[in-house]
Amino acid sequence: MTQSRPTQVVDLFCGVGGLTRGLLDAGLNVVAGLDLDLNCRYAYETNNAPSRFIHADVNLIHADSISSLYAEDAVKILVGCAPCQPFSKYTKKSSKTADAQWALVSSFRKLIQQIKPDVVSMENVPELIHHGVFSQFVRSLKRLNYEVSFRVMNCADYGMPQERERLVLLASRLGPIAFPEPDPKVSKKTVRDAIGHLASIRAGGVAKNDGLHKSCKLSELNAVRIRKSKPGGTWRDWPVELRAQCHMRKSGQTYPSVYGRMQWDKPSPTITTQYFGYGNGRFGHPQQHRAISIREGALLQTFPESYRFVQDPADMKYATLGRLIGNAVPVDLGKVIGTTIQAHLGQIKPHSK
C-alpha cells in the first residue's frame, strides 16, 4: 500500500537545489542530492536540511549506492535534470561535445533500469524531445511498465515571473500520472512582483543588507548604452554611434535579443547562466542603469530571498553563481512537479506490490 509507506526522493544532478527545494515545498521527503560540482554543496545543504549532498559522478555511481539511500519499504522517487547545455538553442556550437553530454541522460536511464523507482521525473530543455536519446529514454521506461507523460511547460503559465520553457517528464509504475493545466484566469507574475521591492543599487554596487544583491560593473560605453535602452527594447533603440561593429554587419542583425532591458509588468526572459551581464541577453534592470544582480536572478528563478548560495558573499564569483542559479530548475516549477507527484500518489488505490 503506498499510503502507509514512506515516500522518499533522490535528486540526481541536484545543483544548488532548485528542484529539491520545490519538491520539499510540495511536502516530499528528499533524502539526498547528487552532483559532481562541489560548489553546490554549501547551498544545497544549508537550504534543504536534512537532505544531504553527495559528491558523485552519475556516470560512474553504482545503482546499489543509490538504492541504499531509500528505506526498503519506501515509495521510491528518482528525479534528475541532466545538464542541458548541449541541447540549448543558445549553445548549438557545443554539439561536438553533445555525445558525451547525452551520455548523462543514458546513465540516468540505466540507473532507472536497475533501481526501478516507483516514480521518475526528468526536466530538461525542450530541444531534447528531438533527440534519439529521449525516445530511447521513453521506450525504455515503457518497457519497464511505467506510464509515461511529458510536456513542455512554460514557467510563466504556472505562476512564475519568467518565460522559461522546459520539458518535464513524469513516469510512474503505479498508474497514469497527469500534468496540471495552467489556469488562464490567473494573471502572470511579473518582474515587478519578483524584484520590485529590492533596494536600488548601481552597476558595480552591492546592497548593504544582502551581499548577493550585487551587480556587475559596466564599461564606460555600456554605461552610456544602457541609458538609451528601453524596457523590452534592444540595441536597435540606440543611436548608430553606440552600436557595435557586429550590430552593423548583416549577421549581427539576427541577434536583437542582447543589450535589452526587462519590463516591469511582464515576466522576465529566460534566466541563463550569463544573466549577470548586460550584453548577454535582455538582462538590463527595467529602470536602474545596470544588469540585474545575482539576487534578482535568483528571485526570478523563484528561489526564496533567504536562500544562501555561499558562506561569505564577499567571496562570490559571478560566473560560478550565474551558472548554478541559471542552470537551476525554478523552485516553483519543482513545487508544481512535486504537487503533481503528491496528487498522483494520493490517487493510488491501496494495493500490495
Ligand SMILES: C[S@@+](CC[C@H](N)C(=O)[O-])C[C@H]1O[C@@H](n2cnc3c(N)ncnc32)[C@H](O)[C@@H]1O
Ligand atoms: C541543469 S543542472 C541541475 C540543476 C538542479 N537540478 C537544480 O534545480 O538546481 C545540472 C547539474 O548536473 C551536474 N553534473 C554534470 N555532470 C555530472 C555528472 N557526471 N554527475 C553528477 N552531476 C553532474 C552539474 O554540476 C549541474 O549542477
